[in-house]
Amino acid sequence: MDLPFHRPWIEDDEINEVVDTLKSGWLTTGPKTHRFENAFKEYVSAKHAIGLNSCTAGLRLAVMTAGFEDGDEIITTPMTFPATSNVLVLERLRPVFIDIEPETLNMDVNKIEASITPRTRGILPVHFGGHPCDMDVIQDIARRKGLAVIEDAAHATDAKYKGTPIGGLGNPTAFSFYANKNITTGEGGMLTLNDDARAESIRTLRTHGMSRDAWKRFGKSGFAHWSLEEPGFKYNMADINAALGIHQLKKAQRFLKLRQEYAESYDRAFQDEPAIETFQTRDYALHARHLYLIALDLKQLTVTRDEFLNLIQSSGIGVAVHYIALHLQPFYQRELGYNAKSFPIATRYSDSVLSLPLYPKMTPEDVARVVDTTLGLIQKNRK
Ligand SMILES: Cc1ncc(COP(=O)(O)O)c(C=O)c1O
Missing domain, CATH: 3.90.1150.10 (Aspartate Aminotransferase, domain 1)
Structure with a gap:
């Protein structure tokens, strides 16, 4: 293929940062992930940004911590990558699709209300191709009907809705840094949100549910045991990947x-x-x-x-x-x-x-x- 569908843009600063990580002796979640998280939360105006190994992980952790119960219905779009609704099924929820609007291929927000049933608990908009959904309409329905909103922003790093960056609207929002995305870490994702307690719980759930990050456990502040409050996943971002993200975000x-x-x-x-x-x-x-x-x-x-x-x-x-x-x-x-x-x-x-x-x-x-x-x-x- 002489013009491939995608080619990432990696320069010397990404390469040097990865080499620095390799030489530093610390490869997994640690100082570079924290640097990338801090820069990303500034970029999208969110209170918390949690580095993960994929956007799928971000969606799953957001869904898992939303307080849904088995069989609850979540309204979403069929015009998406499987991850969006697979995580709902894996969390024992029922995806309810609504049709899309032809102008942008986003979910047609005018079709949300007609799909609400007594079991509806949430809306999962996907900012298709990088075009934001009409979030005022979605958030207004959610407020009136008491529904949670979780945003799939896999395509939407850099997008803004009425001047506010996607990720900065107050809903848990999952981003992808897969190889072909607007910025890449090879594989990777970020979940942004504003709720302090939920962010703390998600940080724990990204490493099995263990209560302290490994780099703190092995730090200079003395030996500390972790404790396990609930089972989680192995979803944390590694510093090797974050090293790429730090420089990609600057560009x-x-x-x-x-x-x-x-x-x-x-x-x-x-x-x-x-x-x-x-x-x-x-x-x-x-x-x-x-x-x-x-x-x-x-x-x-x-x-x-x-x-x-x-x-x-x-x-x-x-x-x-x-x-x-x-x-x-x-x-x-x-x-x-x-x-x-x-x-x-x-x-x-x-x-x-x-x-x-x-x-x-x-x-x-x-x-x-x-x-x-x-x-x-x-x-x-x-x-
Ligand atoms: C709309 C959408 N949601 C979620 C994902 C999952 O992203 P990741 O591969 O980072 O898990 C993708 C992947 O391309 C996507 O396109």
Whole structure:
């Protein structure tokens, strides 16, 4: 693949920080994780930021500590990565999907109230592709109905809602630093929140439920036993990963500017092509531009979306699909009784979207090549 779907941007300062960590003798959760946590909580204006080994871990810990009971219903979107609703199922909750809005592919907040039942206890919005959901509407419903809100911000480092960074709205919010995210630690995640007691409990749950971080246990302040109050997970971030995050975060705004520039180039290039639908940015949103999606108008083409994916991959350009919605996946169909007709808008976009390369390591020439190839293939395969 001569233009891969993603390539991370790692410079000497990340490399030197990892080497420094390796030479320091302390590899797991310790001073570098704490530095990264402190910088991240400032970046998103949250009171606490807890370094984890994935966003999935953050979602699970937020769900686990929300006070839900077995069988409670949590409203979320089907247009997401499996982690979002898998953690609900694993915590013995029932995901209730609602359809999405075609303009942004986010959950359609106007459909939330009609899905509330006596068992509903929470809402789990996903800021799809880096575009924030309409959080005032979600938080207003949550307040009126007494529901918890947990945000899946895997795509939304750098996003803002009405000027407030995602992560700074007061809800537990889970971020991903997986290799292709706006900033990366290779694998990693962060959970931000404002509640002191809950943050303390989550810090414990990220290391099995043991009451003290290992680096404190082995510190100079004398030997101390840990105690186990409840069973937790092995979800802590390691300093080797945090070493990358410290420097990636310093570059986040530089990276974002390039993402914005390239996304705008794509928008301009595709605006007059009737077989390509592009997506909108709401007035309230600062879009993190994590993903760049187009939807094909299949009625105008002689090929399916999957055939189009093959054609573009064959020309040396990496592409992806975000997503085949979860109500189309066998597990959720069996478990929740959904079918393709349950959420027609999510079904339509599952069949027609594709994501083009969008990352700061690309050059403007790479963007032009993607545009030319995409438009050329549309011309060749028009009905
Ligand atoms: C919407 C969404 N939520 C959660 C996750 C899980 O993130 P992680 O791989 O860091 O666990 C992803 C991963 O890409 C995602 O796209």
